[in-house]
Amino acid sequence: MSKSWLRLALIASSTIYLAYSAVALYNWLMDLAGLEGLTSILNTVTLSGDPGSFIALLTVGLLFTGSVYYVDDYKSTSCLLVGSAIAVALSAINLLVGVALTCDEAILATLGEATSISLASELTRLEVLLGVIGIPLLLYAIRRARSLTRLEV
Amino acid sequence: MSAHRGSQATRRFKLALVGNPNVGKSVIYNEITGGDAWVGNWPGTTVEKKVGRAVIGGVEFEVVDLPGIYSLSAYTLDEEVAVRFLVEEKPDLVVVILNAVNLERSLYLLLSVLEVGVRVVAALNMIDLAEGQGYKVRSDVLEELLGIRVIPTVAVKGVGIEELRKAILDTLSEPPSTYKVNYGVDVERAIEGLASKIKGYEPAGAKLNVRWLASRLLEEDKYAVELVERLNPELLKVAEEHRRRIEKTLGRPLDEYVVERRYEEASKIASKALIKAGVKKLSLTSLIDYAVTHKVFGIPIMLTAVYLMFRLAFDVATPLCTLVDYAFSSYLPSLISSLPMPEFASSLIGDGVVAGVGSVLIFLPNIALLFLALALLEDVGYLARAAFVVDKVMHKLKLTGKSIIPLLLGFGCNIPGVMATRAIEDEQDRKTTALATPMISCAARLPVYLVFAGALFTAYRGSVVFSMYLWSVIFAALTAIILRKALFKGVSTGFIIELPPYMAPQAKSVCFKTWLRCKRFLLKAGTVIVAVVVVVWLLSVTGPSGYLGVGALEDPELIEQSWIGVVGHWLEPIFTPMGWDWRASSALLVGFLAKEAVVGAMGVLYGVGEEGLSGAIASSFTPLTAYAYMLFVLLYVPCVATLATIRGEMGFKYALLALAYELALAYSVAALCVGVGHLLGVA
Ligand SMILES: Nc1nc2c(ncn2[C@@H]2O[C@H](COP(=O)(O)OP(=O)(O)O)[C@@H](O)[C@H]2O)c(=O)[nH]1
Ligand SMILES: [Mg+2]
Numbered sequence: 001m002s003k004s005w006l007r008l009a010l011i012a013s014s015t016i017y018l019a020y021s022a023v024a025l026y027n028w029l030m031d032l033a034g035l036e037g038l039t040s041i042l043n044t045v046t047l048s049g050d051p052g053s054f055i056a057l058l059t060v061g062l063l064f065t066g067s068v069y070y071v072d073d074y075k076s077t078s079c080l081l082v083g084s085a086i087a088v089a090l091s092a093i094n095l096l097v098g099v100a101l102t103c104d105e106a107i108l109a110t111l112g113e114a115t116s117i118s119l120a121s122e123l124t125r126l127e128v129l130l131g132v133i134g135i136p137l138l139l140y141a142i143r144r145a146r147s148l149t150r151l152e153v
Numbered sequence: 154m155s156a157h158r159g160s161q162a163t164r165r166f167k168l169a170l171v172g173n174p175n176v177g178k179s180v181i182y183n184e185i186t187g188g189d190a191w192v193g194n195w196p197g198t199t200v201e202k203k204v205g206r207a208v209i210g211g212v213e214f215e216v217v218d219l220p221g222i223y224s225l226s227a228y229t230l231d232e233e234v235a236v237r238f239l240v241e242e243k244p245d246l247v248v249v250i251l252n253a254v255n256l257e258r259s260l261y262l263l264l265s266v267l268e269v270g271v272r273v274v275a276a277l278n279m280i281d282l283a284e285g286q287g288y289k290v291r292s293d294v295l296e297e298l299l300g301i302r303v304i305p306t307v308a309v310k311g312v313g314i315e316e317l318r319k320a321i322l323d324t325l326s327e328p329p330s331t332y333k334v335n336y337g338v339d340v341e342r343a344i345e346g347l348a349s350k351i352k353g354y355e356p357a358g359a360k361l362n363v364r365w366l367a368s369r370l371l372e373e374d375k376y377a378v379e380l381v382e383r384l385n386p387e388l389l390k391v392a393e394e395h396r397r398r399i400e401k402t403l404g405r406p407l408d409e410y411v412v413e414r415r416y417e418e419a420s421k422i423a424s425k426a427l428i429k430a431g432v433k434k435l436s437l438t439s440l441i442d443y444a445v446t447h448k449v450f451g452i453p454i455m456l457t458a459v460y461l462m463f464r465l466a467f468d469v470a471t472p473l474c475t476l477v478d479y480a481f482s483s484y485l486p487s488l489i490s491s492l493p494m495p496e497f498a499s500s501l502i503g504d505g506v507v508a509g510v511g512s513v514l515i516f517l518p519n520i521a522l523l524f525l526a527l528a529l530l531e532d533v534g535y536l537a538r539a540a541f542v543v544d545k546v547m548h549k550l551k552l553t554g555k556s557i558i559p560l561l562l563g564f565g566c567n568i569p570g571v572m573a574t575r576a577i578e579d580e581q582d583r584k585t586t587a588l589a590t591p592m593i594s595c596a597a598r599l600p601v602y603l604v605f606a607g608a609l610f611t612a613y614r615g616s617v618v619f620s621m622y623l624w625s626v627i628f629a630a631l632t633a634i635i636l637r638k639a640l641f642k643g644v645s646t647g648f649i650i651e652l653p654p655y656m657a658p659q660a661k662s663v664c665f666k667t668w669l670r671c672k673r674f675l676l677k678a679g680t681v682i683v684a685v686v687v688v689v690w691l692l693s694v695t696g697p698s699g700y701l702g703v704g705a706l707e708d709p710e711l712i713e714q715s716w717i718g719v720v721g722h723w724l725e726p727i728f729t730p731m732g733w734d735w736r737a738s739s740a741l742l743v744g745f746l747a748k749e750a751v752v753g754a755m756g757v758l759y760g761v762g763e764e765g766l767s768g769a770i771a772s773s774f775t776p777l778t779a780y781a782y783m784l785f786v787l788l789y790v791p792c793v794a795t796l797a798t799i800r801g802e803m804g805f806k807y808a809l810l811a812l813a814y815e816l817a818l819a820y821s822v823a824a825l826c827v828g829v830g831h832l833l834g835v836a
Contacts, residue, residue: 031613050615052460059453063444074435078443079450086457093461097468104472111479122468145440151287153431 006140010068010080013133017061017087020126023047024054045129046121053127060087077144084138091131098123166325167242168207168214171235171266172250173259174221175653177278180308181250182218185209185318210322217244223258224412225265226374230583236376239269243360246272246325248317251303253283253290254654256427260419267299267332270362274320275303276313282654287431294426300332309659334418336368336411339402343395344368350391354384371396372408438654442538446652451542458535466523467603467615473518481511500703501690509686509753519603520596521671527565528666532658536561541652550630551637553579556586560629563593564622565670567795570595571802581641587802588811589633591791594625597749601786604752608770609779617780621787628788628818686753689743692716693757705760717758731785731827732778741785747792777830781823788819 027037027049040046048057063083070076101120108114122128172178182188186205203218219238220231239247249266251259267273277292292303302320306313335341347367355361369377370392381388400407444450489503530536540557547557556574563570570590574583594602599618606617694705696715705711712718713735720742721735728738736758744751752766759769774782790812791799800808 028616051619052463052615055453056457056460059450059457062450062453066444066447066450074440075443078440082441082444082450082454086454089461090457093464093469097464100469100471104475107472107475107479111483145437149433149435149437149440151431151433153287 007068009137010064013087013130013137014061014064014068016130017057017064020047020130021054021057021061024049024057025051028054041126044124046125048125048127056086056090057127059083060090073144074148077141077148080137081141081145084134084141087134088131088138091128091134094122094125094128094131098125098128165213165215166246167217167244168321169217169219169238169242169244169247170250171219171239171247171262172221172278173223173252173255173262174651176221176250176252176259177306177308178218178221178250181248181276181278181306181314181317182216184308184311184314185214186216188216209318212322212325214321217242222262224262225269226372228375233376239266239271240361240376240380244271246274246321248274248276248321250276250278253277253280253288253305254286256290257416257420257423260422261416263299264332264334264415264419267301267330268334268365268368270329270331270365272324272327272329273301274317274324275299275301276308276317277303277305278308280305281307281310282656284430286436287429287433289428289430291426291428295422298422298425301330309662333364334415336414339399340368340371340407340411343371343399347371347388347392347395351381351384351388354388356384367392368411371399372411374408436654438534438652441655442652445535445538446541451538452546455539455542458530458539462523462526462530463619465526466519467618470518470522474515477511477515477518481507481514485511496703500694501687504703504757505687505690506683508756509683509690515600517671517675519599521667523596524565524670525663525667528663528670529658531666532656532663534653534655537652550633552586552589552633553582556582556589556633559586559590560593563590563595563629565596567591567593567595567791568798571795571798574802579643581637581643584803584807585633585636585641587799588636588807588814589629591795591799591811591815592625592629592632592788594622594787595748597747597792598787600749600752601744602783604755604766605770605774605779605783608767609774609776617783621783624784625787628822632814632818686750686757689717689739689754689757693718712758712760721758731781731823732775733782734773736773737782741789744786745790745793747794748786751786777827777835781826781830784826785819785823788815788822790815790819 023038024047027039027047028051030037031049037049038047039049048054060083063079063086066079067076067083070079098120101122102117105114105117105120109117170178170182182203182205186207188203188205205216205218207214207216217238219235222229222232222235224232225236225239226232238244247266249259249263251263263273263275275295277290277295280290283290290305292305295303302324304313304317304320306317308314336344344364344367347370348363351361351363351366351370355363366377366381370381370388373396378389381392396407403410445454485507486503489499489507492499494502527536530539540561543557547553559570559572559574561570567590570593571587574587574590598621602618602621606614610617693712693715694701694703697719698714701711701715705715713722717739718735721739724738724742725733725735736755739758740751740754743754755770756766759766759773761769770779790796796808796812799811
């Protein structure tokens with residue numbers, strides 16, 4: 001990956017995460033007010049709306065911004081490494097929750113306490129998709145971290 | 154010869170483990186004793202000395218895991234515990250655990266222990282990490298310079314443990330260490346003079362190491378002064394004279410000089426034993442820490458970690474909760490009612506025992522996952538960072554950095570939290586933290602929140618539970634400020650928590666810790682809670698008029714005549730402002746024994762199962778009165794076990810103070826919550 005491509009990707013990612021965190025905050029506030037927020041994109045991708053998601057998304061956004069902002073290789077790698085790791089973890093947790101909740105529905109149906117099984121909305125959350133994009137960033141960050149912390153004999 | 158061997162076989166030797174915080178002492182303790190000491194990747198996890206038993210080569214040992222310390226200067230409570238043990242209990246052998254990554258500081262402690270004049274074996278631990286950083290430590294050089302056995306180990310992988318066992322056995326039959334740090338002619342002369350004076354007052358058979366005592370006395374070490382004062386107060390004056398004379402020649406305080414000399418010696422030895430295989434410009438730990446401890450990113454990262462932990466604990470556990478729920482609220486009850494049994498027995502088992510166990514077990518999946526996440530974060534080394542990051546904020550609340558550790562532990566259970574306050578040097582800080590810790594919402598309170606939030610705040614369930622944790626932090630902070638202002642005045646000591654290196658978590662350690670904590674929760678559930686639920690069941694089917702029959706459990710009018718109903722009614726007027734009925738009041742009484750018991754008790758009081766409890770709560774509380782009730786449960790009293798711990802750590806007076814303060818606070822907060830709610834027009 002060339003430097004300028006990477007910068008572009010990082011600027012785009014940080015913008016997306018920061019914007020999404022603002023949406024999550026907005027959704028949460030609307031929810032508290034008992035109003036409808038922006039809960040999905042085209043009825044397919046679900047959007048979060050709770051304080052926890054807001055903070056997690058904001059954190060990732062800030063760290064990606066940091067990785068562009070800092071010129072120093074070690075500072076920017078640190079931000080990129082931690083930021084992409086959190087992005088991937090966020091995605092993984094949502095996937096896990098989605099799978100768990102779907103299993104729950106299946107169990108309820110088996111016990112005869114529910115009639116139909118539907119996929120949990122967590123599986124289609126935007127965090128999940130964004131986390132997939134985060135994987136190459138994480139791999140790249142790990143490679144850079146390796147070279148920065150190499151033992152020189 | 155045979156007589157000697159016979160006495161060896163029957164005698165139990167005392168073995169002490171000493172080391173800096175976080176060197177892997179507890180891991181080695183567990184390896185040697187097969188015990189279950191808490192292993193955590195952060196300083197200050199061994200807050201009390203722990204005693205276990207070990208048999209090495211047929212010889213029996215009593216093994217004591219002392220708290221982690223940096224020196225033997227009796228400056229902190231931990232150090233005092235350690236030095237007292239070494240001098241008064243006279244262990245037969247001390248294993249000093251060295252950190253290969255921080256050799257100099259480890260050697261400083263080792264020298265201090267050698268000076269006491271005990272048998273010492275050193276374990277050179279964490280050699281894997283040192284090698285990763287491009288160091289090699291030559292244990293043979295250390296052995297030669299120090300005159301003791303030094304065994305390289307990687308405790309977490311069990312490397313070197315067998316050799317360590319053998320070294321312990323071999324050293325046992327040798328004379329104690331006579332290693333002396335050379336403090337220079339003037340100081341040595343003073344030490345000798347003072348030592349011979351002390352010798353004259355030494356009670357017969359006391360076997361004091363007078364040289365050590367003399368040198369500590371010159372340093373004005375708190376513990377040495379106390380010890381010598383008991384022998385003869387005159388000695389203190391003699392020591393004072395010597396000190397003044399030396400300080401004049403040195404032109405500086407003696408204690409400062411002695412510490413410096415010992416450090417010089419430690420670093421001289423370290424430099425001889427260390428070989429650098431290469432240079433590492435940057436460690437992975439410091440690379441990661443740039444972002445993690447960053448002044449802007451640090452706190453958001455910490456909050457994110459907490460959020461991820463909670464998602465894992467509460468959402469991922471859902472299917473498991475469903476299964477437990479099915480077992481205890483449908484499957485087992487129908488099984489029991491189908492068995493041929495008298496009505497009384499069938500109700501006791503079905504409505505008392507099974508319902509009680511079930512209403513606690515249903516939260517086991519949540520709690521187990523929370524503990525799993527906590528153990529992971531602890532072992533990776535992140536909890537120490539979380540503490541470091543919040544440190545700055547906590548300083549504004551007049552608390553020391555170290556207060557964070559007990560408070561964070563308090564989220565799991567308040568008891569280890571209160572116990573961990575022992576690692577805080579300053580007495581005022583320690584007491585403040587110990588009394589603020591019960592405000593932290595422990596895992597036992599969670600079941601209560603979950604039931605209430607689930608019953609009345611379906612859509613906002615998560616937010617409502619989250620808000621309880623926020624309140625808990627706010628009240629802990631307020632309590633700390635109030636106590637600092639009113640009761641424990643004085644400047645708070647600044648303290649920067651030292652950060653351990655990041656480590657890959659060990660599956661064994663993480664699972665073991667999760668299991669230990671769950672076991673504790675289950676034992677509580679299995680004994681206290683079930684007992685409480687059964688007692689509540691009994692009190693519900695009997696009353697001032699005698700046995701009411703099991704019908705009382707389903708008949709609200711009948712249960713009102715039971716003991717529970719009667720006491721609940723006595724209490725009801727007190728809680729009328731909050732709009733809670735007598736059942737809610739009775740359940741609070743039960744919750745004093747253990748907070749998670751509130752849920753089980755309510756199940757019995759409303760005469761419904763787990764499934765029905767939500768409905769019962771939804772119909773007898775409004776969201777406002779339920780929220781006030783949750784706040785009350787958060788604050789009203791620490792459980793009996795926590796109170797007992799506070800009593801043990803600080804005395805009866807403080808336990809009473811905690812009880813009174815929290816009752817008053819909880820009542821005012823709940824009343825305020827309902828009052829404000831009404832003013833705002835919330836039903
Ligand atoms: N890499 C490595 N880690 C170790 C070793 N020994 C202990 N640890 C880790 O160091 C941390 C502190 O261990 P613990 O026994 O709690 O230290 P204590 O505070 O001295 O009791 C834990 O995370 C252990 O898993 C070792 O030899 N190598
Ligand atoms: Mg320990």
